[in-house]
Amino acid sequence: MGRKRHQVRLPAVLTAATALLLAAACGSPGTAESGSGGTGSTEPIKVGLVYSKSGPLASYGKQYMEGFQAGLDYATNGSKKIGDRAVEVTEVDDAGDPAKAVSAAKDLIGKGYKILAGSTSSGVATQVAPIAEQNKVLFISGPAATDAVTGAGTYTFRSGRQTSQDINTAAAFIGDVQGKKVLVFAQDSAFGQANVAGVQAVLGAKGAKVEPLLVPASATDFTPFATQAKEAKGDLLFVAWAGTTAQAMWTALGQQGVFEATTVVTGLDITATWPAYGPVADKVNFLSHYFAGAAGTEQEKAMTERVTKAGGTVDLFTGDGFTAAQMIVHAAEKGDDPDAMVQSLSGWSFDGVKGKMTVRAEDHALLQPMFQAKLTGGATPTAELVKKLEADAVAPAVATK
Incomplete structure (x- = not known):
């Protein structure tokens, strides 16, 4: 091995x-x-x-x-x-x-x-x-x-x-989620469904109205799904995406005006993935576990x-x-x-x-602690700290087995 x-x-x-x-x-x-x-x-x-x-x-x-x-x-x-x-x-x-x-x-x-x-x-x-x-x-x-x-x-x-800390960090972009509509935009896969379940478990328990918008994993044209995301009129669009179609997906969200219609949040991944956001990089709100220089x-x-x-x-x-x-x-x-x-x-x-x-x-x-971040810098983005959230603000519920 x-x-x-x-x-x-x-x-x-x-x-x-x-x-x-x-x-x-x-x-x-x-x-x-x-x-x-x-x-x-x-x-x-x-x-x-x-x-x-x-x-x-x-x-x-x-x-x-x-x-x-x-x-x-x-x-x-x-x-x-x-x-x-x-x-x-x-x-x-x-x-x-x-x-x-x-x-x-x-x-x-x-x-x-x-x-x-x-x-x-x-x-x-x-x-x-x-x-x-x-x-x-x-x-x-x-x-x-x-x-x-x-x-x-x-x-x-x-x-x-853990995932709950990610989700609580995302929710902090819109404050109290009681009664607010949270749309989970993800691929229709085990990964995407797990994110829907996670958001439902964490934010649904706090009174949010959580709805999935699942995209077929085989999809290559994301325009209709981006249009649905805009028309859903959610308070928060939580994006959970993996794979090589990420750049095309983000481009579609930008072209359909989704960023002007709702607060779009996703997780900040490793540095090598940052260029995939293309021209919408500075429009995305990022929950961040950590990035170099954040703390x-x-x-x-x-x-x-x-x-x-x-x-x-x-x-x-x-x-x-x-x-x-x-x-x-x-x-x-x-x-x-x-x-x-x-x-x-x-x-x-x-x-x-x-x-x-x-x-x-x-x-x-x-x-x-967890972090909220923005990307700036065009083709070679750099991360900037928006806000540091202390541990108590994003703490997961106590696990019961």
Whole structure:
């Protein structure tokens, strides 16, 4: 499955406050604990990263991995050690295939790994979570956005955002959604239908009137669907689109005057996709999980410096990797007991790339700021921050299982 192992055994570098690991209650700065979490062991701390190194989400996986390496360096003051114990990271490529991911997770657990992370795909995350629960190992999902990861079990956490936070960020463009009409413009596919269901679950529960406008996946002429979107007279048009027809779809919305008729919102994807919006780029309102330069935090600066120095580029999911490393270092300070790791993460608040992050104790949702953005600059757009929404403003409902 393609695996890469690198073990680091470097002396600890004790520089003044180069890493900030924040305690849950008081929020005071600290560093990775000396010693070995009370275990007396000097054996390596094994971390298995099962992620999309190849496959359709390989670009996301690359960003995650670059962020993880930067985060591990930051959280350990450059030592790649927690106390006296080296952090040994094993990468396994799941290629976005849940079956490969499950096989890899079982293999790593069989070799004694107590910490797994990295899920890039939602389909992978929902399959690995039960394996972590059955074997009582810590699992920190990565960029996978499905709400199903939150509340999936005692041992399951996430280092990225979830779909409900995206939807709440979109809704914030029109304020209180009670009684307002929200049209979901999407392809008639599993992806599109999932977005309709998500918007209905989140905004429908807040009193919005949610209606789908589903376009056949085989469609190449989007004019009639754009006309329907305009005539629907919605308060918000939530666009969920994937694939090579995106530019033609956005062009049709612009030609039919949809942007003048309603507030159009979609998610800001990786930088490489921005040119696809063409001439309507500056008319779209973007909900954003993250883009380079959005946050202005010390942690964002530290991540950017490290990623850039290593030859990488900060993008949408770089922060998810950085956050995963922060969470793993904090958890592993407690030694090798996954139950102690879970206890240390549940309710923990810390300063992350995006700002203050909190692991909600009830369901392990990662409460975090979100962003609203605009694209400017024509053929080579750049993102500009419109508004930062604090964690409470976009928090998902508590998951109940």
